[in-house]
Amino acid sequence: MKWAIRDLLNPVATRSLLYGADPFDLEYILKKIDNIKVKSGKQIQGIWLDEWHAKIDRYAQLRDEAEAKGNKISAKAYAKMVTQCHYACFMINIEDLEHKTEIYKGLEESYKRYIKLCKNKIEYVEIDTKFGKIPAYIHYPDSGRKTDYPVVITYSGIGSCKEELEMLAAPLNERGVAVITPDMPGAGAAIIHNNIKCGGKQIEAAFDGIYKFIKNHKKLNEKNIANFGLCMGGGYAFRASVKNPKVKACVSLFPLLMNFADQGNIPVWMKRGKWSSYQYADDYLEGMRTLEEGTHKADFLMVYSSDDNWMTPEASQKLLDKAQGYKESIHIQDKPAYVSEETIMHAMPVGEQYHWVKHIAADFIAERLNGGNK
Incomplete structure (x- = not known):
């Protein structure tokens, strides 16, 4: 086979970058996926979602801390990062409709939080x-x-x-x-x-x-x-x-x-x-x-x-x-x-x-x- 495991995520990676996902965050997660020894769609999906959710937790904390201090510029930036991470999760083609709905709700709610901080x-x-x-x-x-x-x-x-x-x-x-x-x-x-x-x-x-x-x-x-x-x-x-x-x-x-x-x-x-x-x-x-x-x-x-x-x-x-x-x-x-x-x-x-x-x-x-x- 000519392709690496990460190639399966080319369309998802492209759209995530288009929406503004940080390229270093993306590369970090793709390298995690590169380390998978056995090609498994479920394992790729699991690592992708888990790693983006770890970043969501981190950026959400930074958003909340910045907002509490009245640092509106930082709060908006971190809020957008949270939304971008949720979007990367939404891009995965998940067959479980309940899980897909749950992921979209996360995107939906984080976006509402973000737009409140926009000028x-x-x-x-x-x-x-x-x-x-x-x-x-x-x-x-x-x-x-x-x-x-x-x-x-x-x-x-x-x-x-x-x-x-x-x-x-x-x-x-x-x-x-x-x-x-x-x-x-x-x-x-x-x-x-x-x-x-x-x-x-x-x-x-x-x-x-x-x-x-x-x-x-x-x-x-x-x-x-x-x-x-x-x-x-x-x-x-x-x-x-x-x-x-x-x-x-x-x-x-x-x-x-x-x-x-x-x-x-x-x-x-x-x-x-x-x-x-x-x-x-x-x-x-x-x-x-x-x-x-x-x-x-x-x-x-x-x-x-x-x-x-x-x-x-x-x-x-x-x-x-x-x-x-x-x-x-x-x-x-x-x-x-x-x-x-x-x-x-x-x-x-x-x-x-x-x-x-x-x-x-x-x-x-x-x-x-x-x-x-x-």
Whole structure:
């Protein structure tokens, strides 16, 4: 075999780093995993969870001590570290639904603790849809006391959560834009607490509910709006823009449309298993064809990679060709660092470049919503 045990965790490591996990913490834990003598998925999972929880305990103590002393900057930093460690645990594909729920609750609660320490207002909301309530956060660029905020809706796909979407919200907040980060059907609290599964009808209902929510919100400007998504959320962003002609901009980072993707390269853990089955609606693949319908004239930016093993450049080009307005694309040609023949993943090629791509994406949106003067 050409791969080391740690290679099994390449996708998890990549997403943990994207969310801000400390690279030295990550390397420390990966070295612990390297020392496993017998290849065992349960043993890898056990070490990963135990070691991250040890770091959670340490950073939580530092957070509490800093908060007690009134050191708000330190308290916020340690609170974010706690959330990042919980997120690393959430990324593991655990088959035990009760255990998965317990892990997510830890992430959920630590994130609530963290946002209380943020200077900008981050407000928890619930958005009504035909299939139930979609939990979400509104990330304001400031105290949230103004009106008519330009607003971006962010999207992700299966296995994600609204807490992770802060990484999309932050660069837009810096540019004076409010951001809604929803748990889309099949993701985060939408599936874990409200049992809203991922399917075409559920996703369409989520788009309708989010737009209605913005229309009725006193602080958000429904005429100054954009969509921003990554992975499956990149496909969602495109379809959401199709459904609303008021949308001024759409950005899709390594967009995934399941019916465009190479089904042979979709990993087994996404196709079956207790956790995967729990997230998907019965007519999932057929229902997802809805996302292919229609086109839009909003300004469109797409970022894609030749090393994406689910969406080929040709498949990505199909989505770009559908857009009828002004459009740009960025072709990532850097080879992924966290990669092996067996574990290269769809999100990794562009995800590893997000640290610089995010500024291009945020500027693209901000220029269209507020003239880029932030």
